[in-house]
Amino acid sequence: MSKLAESLPPGVLAGALRFVFGLPAPLRRLIAGRPITLDGQRLHPEAQLLLRLQQLGGEDWQTTTPAANRTALTRSTALVRGPVVGNVTVRAVSMDGVGGRFYTPRGLPEGSPLLVFYHGGGWVSGDLDSHDNLCRFLAVEAGVRVLSADYRLAPEHPFPAAADDAQTAYEWAVANAAELRIDPARIALGGDSAGGNLAAVTALHAGDVKPVFLLLFYPAVDATVRRRSRELFGNGFFLTDQKMDWFLDHYAPSRDSHTDPRLSVLLAEDLSGLPPTYLATAGFDPLRDEGEAFAEKLAAQGVPVVLRRYEGLFHGYANILGVGGVFREAVAEAVGALRTGLALANTRQGVAETA
Template sequence: MPKLAESVPSGVLAGALRLAFGLPAPLRRLITGRPITVDGQRLHPEAQLLLRLQQLSGEDWRTTTPAENRLALSRSNQLVCGPIIDGVAVRALSAAGVGARFYEPTNLPPGSPLLVFYHGGGWVSGDLDSHDNLCRFLAVESGVRVLAVDYRLAPEHPFPAAVDDARNAFTWATEHAEELNVDPRRIALGGDSAGGNLAAVTALHADRAKPVFLLLFYPAVDATVRRRSRELFGQGFFLTDEKMDWFMDHYAPSRDTHTDPRLSVLLAEDLSGLPPTYVATAGFDPLRDEGEAFAEKLAEQGVPVVLRRHPGLFHGFANILGVGGVFREAVAEAVGSLRTGLALANAQQDVPDTA
């Protein structure tokens, strides 16, 4: 028999999900069960409810084949991304041969900052559609134009294809800033999970123009070490230990590549040239500890960095804009950091050179 998640239209399931989140608190607690506490952190009730409903529906982010994994992620995102956010014009374009989608908030004047954004999905899944509402949210709430990059996916295009596409798209954006109506001096990079990896790697290896800010949601930054958070949260919290191995086996099957800083950016000796950075991690995420180790290394090397752990959330929270409130609040906090970082970059550029 097909699972409930496969036999019921996504729109119906999404409506049922919103209905469940609207139930009185005592009923929600009956569904979720006892509070979950690990490593001194309590899973937020909204996060626990979502995981429990995912379990009951049979919805899962599968690791059987890349095609099924992509379909499962697409369905999962449709359930939680929420209604399409208005107030932004969207168009497709090509960035040096790399597919992309450009977001322009309504009535935003020319000369705004630009956020080049790389979607997550383990370098195997995810696309422009899976992160469409997140990019809309970032554009509208930050007051910036956003260029979402549709980099090539593994296993059809293994490492370093995604790295090359990410870098080429960023370079293209800096060279075509005028026609995009953006300020070439205020271009930021951002991404979630695998996309956070690509953003950090692109910033590290940028040749000429450099990004002025990094916005990273739970980035993957080290393929060489199994940290404690992977042992603690590798099962039952959306991103699993099995999935992480499966993604890496498809993206970088040769272990010889795992120490390459274009994959394990945390291993780069010199990170001091990176711009001010905001790193958001989730308490119940296998990637938590490596993201926080990255932030700590940035601070040690003199890079202005804000590390924000959301202790009650799990991996992937940036896409959950349609149910509950805690997930959206976490993304809104990152938006505030992006706005501040871009404003400071603008102020620094306006200071006259007295040398």
């Protein structure tokens, strides 16, 4: 990060970002540079502009130390997450030793569905604050309560600590459904990146009460194979090849753990018990191909799945709610899928009760 960027408050930089995004289209194109086309996909002009501004401002998601990485992610998220989403009450919860944050849209009646959400950040960074506005947005727009889990981070707590905490959070939500005023038969799991990994792993190992829907943004699902998208998009599009190795080395330093389905969930032999799934990938994302391979395996094993590739976007778009429009539109589509999935789960539940 440049010294100038470090000296300016995040609010000032966020305002400058919004100003640039509000410029006439010809000026925005001039700043962004020549269009970028790769693998038959064109990087969306808004995505290209944001990457260019981050480059010019010296903003980077650093991998020098875990502390520096966490600080950089916190700062970069503050620039793009947008104004705080209102009309939702928020309170802290403790889930058998795992911290969390519980979101309830104002006026939402008792007995609503619940989304248990796991934040991204490579299992090393990210926290309740980094994904606070995204959770608010999901809660309000989908009309659900949201429970965000503050799982332990590596390297202080390596694999499988995060997976253990993710499981604990889900089981706690099931056991405390009455206190949370949610319907235990309509609990969805969701997450972005490493959080998507934890959501899928948790669903795979759920007990008697199964989640009814999976909401996965560009999940990490296979630590054993370097797919083509990693070679194509491993540099210059926010999440890099170097960062992926760095995260994995901190979370799962033992190579033996890389084949464990609690990390590489794509390698699980039987995925047929997973719930209906909405899986979104980004075209310019090193994780694109493994996410799509996971969706294909789900479909092959009979799991209803909607796979949506946003060709012009890059990894991390779900947190970009404050600048441009294409990022927010992509998250809004996921919200629609979540609402539909939960409504269909309610229908299936009603049919089962009358059978």
